[in-house]
Amino acid sequence: MEVFSLDFALGLLPLMLKYLHVTIFMSVLSLVFGLMIAIIVALIIQTKIKIIYPITKIYVSFFRGTPLIAQLFFLYFGLVQMFPSLKGMDAFTAAVIGLSLNASAYMSETIRGAISSVDKGQMEGALSIGMTYLQAMRRVILPQAARVAMPALSNNFIDIIKGSSLAFTLGVTEIMATAQMEGAAAYRFFEAFTDVIIIYWGIISLLGYLQKKLEIKMSEGY
Template identity: 40%
Template structure:
């Protein structure tokens, strides 16, 4: 017999853990957006060593599980004398992982911008970086919003892996309460509901941003 009254006693702790999950997710996404943009610009550059470096980064990150990457950061960096703790380790690993996928999203958005616009900017005397900043990147970002939104939601769900390196986020706290109270179904359903609330919030924000950008374009 299910007894959700057990869960109600721990709701404040679950909400606090959900806040930690949100922090990890948002900070990882920000890091991923920054790394992804840098990698995308390097990928489309004419400097071959930069292209090779990005290709290697994409090959390694996209070809290995995010859990392995998380363990390498959390357990591996201290062996090199770098101990940043479980919270920052989770953000770093998830952000670097997201950056590889976001780089390809950005690159697709950049390549979708008509070459005629770039040539027109060059004919007006705009520098490469000014053209990218004022013409190419705004359009690329607008085109990339749906894919970036999906990546953000995936990152939110992947943040549950932080529980494996002792971060007290939603999954770890739910698991702890489920074990101590022998109420696995109740606490995991509660965790699922909170994840649904967070992903719905992300979807709402992404849709609002996409609508505003579409309206400004018109």
Template identity: 40%
Template structure:
């Protein structure tokens, strides 16, 4: 590769940048939406896995095992292309959000479950002896400590979601990667747009890592 070819590739990356930046909010929207929806679902799944009822534990364990043991891309295909055969048709945005949410919930549930279990049992027993109900103990004693412990893993899940949103491009959602592909279809120059997309993913992940470190410092000062 000579300098002229390299310059042409870099120029194509620069030319694609405005189009890719316009699609970046879609990528962030998918990631944040899946995280906001996945957190409460993951919390419920975590509670189900900690339940005294065997059937509830079994069902939640199967859900987590299936979602973590199959590729996210296959899950997207099942939801978007498979459900119509059962009479359930989703638009690309809804299908992508549902797939990302379910996948994220499975991973978040394990993070939340581990954080809850890491809170010393003696604190729960002390809360019970003081007359707190199980709900009050969970809300006032367990969850604040579990949130601090789970924060790094939760942040990593969000960063992973930002990158995983690229998979919804296969169902024609015009997010960051799909936008790069559309540019390539017009220009027939793949290197520049893909490089620009990679740099945007990197910047987004780096910014989220900075936010994660700031939050961790604030939580640690609050302990």
């Protein structure tokens, strides 16, 4: 058997690309939900709301301090034993929830740091003209913080995409799962995972390019 079969690698690429939409859809959903949670967590930590503040600190510490794959297994295989009602949850949903919670812990710190970088006088000025705290955050602080946070948030999205490759361990059929199955069937793991690397590298390179364009666009007014 030859060391590397180019024909097999090229023939497998179209099959793997058929499941690219699963990876992208999973990643985008995880980004949206993760960002929503991250903003809420960041605001709670920033304002140090009693009772909820220590809970959010533990939340961030837990998801930043444990492996993503362990979190996915805990969510999909572990919690079902404690809450039988979760037995109906499919692997895709579990993967999205796990990726969202994990990403939100990292993004919340990014957003909190970006909010802290905005001059405190901005908030004081907004409050002095009659805005509520939430109005000031939405209209004044967060738009400025978004520009500061954008590079790190883009990197968080890249991490989500790479982390989505672990979804195959739950049974989600996506790029990594296809590589695993086809590679095992033909005993061609080298070619299969070479395709995986090329596909993910291409996706991340494209996102890196779009990130630079977005940063330039957001900096035009400053």
